[in-house]
Amino acid sequence: MVARVQVPSGAARGEVIAVRIAIQHPMETGFRYDLRGNRVSKNVINNLVCRYNGTEIFRAEMGSGIAANPSLQFYTVAAESGELQFEWVDDRGVRGEERVQLTVRG
Amino acid sequence: MLRPRTVRLWGLLLALFAFGAAAAGDLPRVRSGIEYASGNIRSMQADDFANPGMLWVTRGEKLWNTPDGSSGKSCAGCHRDAASSMKGVATHYPLKDRGTGRLLNLEARINHCRETRQGAEPYRYETDELLGLTAYVAHQSRGMPLQVRVNDDNRMHYERGKAIYYRRQGQMNLACTHCHERNAGRRLLSETISEGHGNAYPIYRLEWQSAGSLQRRLRSCYFGVRAGLPEFGSEELLDLEFFLAQRAAGLKVETPGVRR
Numbered sequence: 001m002v003a004r005v006q007v008p009s010g011a012a013r014g015e016v017i018a019v020r021i022a023i024q025h026p027m028e029t030g031f032r033y034d035l036r037g038n039r040v041s042k043n044v045i046n047n048l049v050c051r052y053n054g055t056e057i058f059r060a061e062m063g064s065g066i067a068a069n070p071s072l073q074f075y076t077v078a079a080e081s082g083e084l085q086f087e088w089v090d091d092r093g094v095r096g097e098e099r100v101q102l103t104v105r106g
Numbered sequence: 107m108l109r110p111r112t113v114r115l116w117g118l119l120l121a122l123f124a125f126g127a128a129a130a131g132d133l134p135r136v137r138s139g140i141e142y143a144s145g146n147i148r149s150m151q152a153d154d155f156a157n158p159g160m161l162w163v164t165r166g167e168k169l170w171n172t173p174d175g176s177s178g179k180s181c182a183g184c185h186r187d188a189a190s191s192m193k194g195v196a197t198h199y200p201l202k203d204r205g206t207g208r209l210l211n212l213e214a215r216i217n218h219c220r221e222t223r224q225g226a227e228p229y230r231y232e233t234d235e236l237l238g239l240t241a242y243v244a245h246q247s248r249g250m251p252l253q254v255r256v257n258d259d260n261r262m263h264y265e266r267g268k269a270i271y272y273r274r275q276g277q278m279n280l281a282c283t284h285c286h287e288r289n290a291g292r293r294l295l296s297e298t299i300s301e302g303h304g305n306a307y308p309i310y311r312l313e314w315q316s317a318g319s320l321q322r323r324l325r326s327c328y329f330g331v332r333a334g335l336p337e338f339g340s341e342e343l344l345d346l347e348f349f350l351a352q353r354a355a356g357l358k359v360e361t362p363g364v365r366r
Contacts, residue, residue: 002165002234006155024161024234026315068315069158 001025001096005086011078013106019050019058021086022071023096029064043091045070052102053082078104138357139300139365142291147312151364159241159310159362162317165234166242175226181239184223188246196244196359197253200348202260209263209344212240213319231338237317241308244361251358252305254351267349270342276333282346297366302327303354304347306363313366320347 006020023045030042042064050058058074081104089095140148150156170181170188185191200211203218210218216239217228229236256264271282285294286302293299307320314322321343325335336342 002161002168002238004155004161004164020155022155022158022161024158024165069161071156071158 001094003086003096003098005084005098005100007084007100007102010103010105013078013080013104015078016075017078017102018073018075019084020071020073021048021050021098022069023048023088024069025090027062027064027066027068027070031064041091045088045090045096048072048086048088050074051085051087052076053080078102080104136303136354136357137290137301138303138305138360140306140360140363142298142300143365147364147366151306151360157310157362157364159308159317159364162234162238162241162308162310163245163362165238166240166245169235169239170242175220175224177223177225179224181219188242192243192246194247194250196247196361197250200254200263200344200351202263209260209341209348211320211344211347212243213321214339214344216240216243232319232322234317237308237319240319241317241362244308244359247359248361249358251356252351252354254348254355256352260348263345263348264352266341267345267347270346271349276328276331278331278333280331282327302350303357304350305354305357306360306365308361309363309365311365317362320350 001023003021003023008017011017025045026043027045028040028043030040032040034040044064044066045062048060048062049056057076060072062070082102084100084102086098087095088097140151143151151159154160167188173180173183182188196212199215200209201215202208203210203215206218208214213231213236216236220226220228229239274281282302285299289299290301291299304320304323307323308317309323310317311323319338321338324343324346325338328335
């Protein structure tokens, strides 16, 4: 799974920053049928977690209502330099992971 | 209030002005499809993070640096940094290849390279891999004007592509020109008809919920007029791609574009 994460290139300590992640995923709703008339089983990223230096700071539980290639954005306080680690899993058990470094000044 | 004579005079002046404007440039200004799109779509394309097509560019970048095939080489093994080696390349495609004598679009060029240089299997059309690499290569030319020109080498493809463009076909009995030249800017139900230029491909289309090639888009137009669908990579679609590319000359590459 291809994913892209965006954080500011640098942040001041205590600054509120936007964190964005986009993941390529079909987010199959489970309501569609293929050309032969068979139901396509539901397959969405049901759980996504973001950890900031090991501490969970964001979690999303998604369902059929989220469009393909989901794009999420949330805010956090830039406390210290370190790593933001994203982990997610879909209904078929396929896992994905992405890491990004955040530099905090001051 | 304007008197009738003044109105007539103004009408005459306006008519003269319109005639002058048409006569001033040999060709009417070409407008990219993004100019017909809504504000939402335009801001989605303009923001490199919100643009879902960038996911394919990212995939392409990874593939560019990954060795593949019997040669064990990656694209970067020969071409090095795509930011410099691939800059402006996409503006010349489809290109008549001197070696094989075939007309190659970007997808075909990538597959040609895979087969002859990397010793790898060609990618199938519309796979994430081929879309990714095509988008990554074309992305290096973003902002540069398309410059496919007709010459003696490729004139045959231009003539054939032009014939297809103006040929009525399908149960609807429509040619490309009927929508994309004569009615560009007008509505087809809820859609605004664009001039049908390929300067943003591969695009992310919301209807597909995925990226797609120009050939996929052309095939969906064929489907729309209820015509038989040419195969991906067929001569017919390549010739049509070539005609479209020279028709869009001067338009800037937008890859990856976003469309409804």
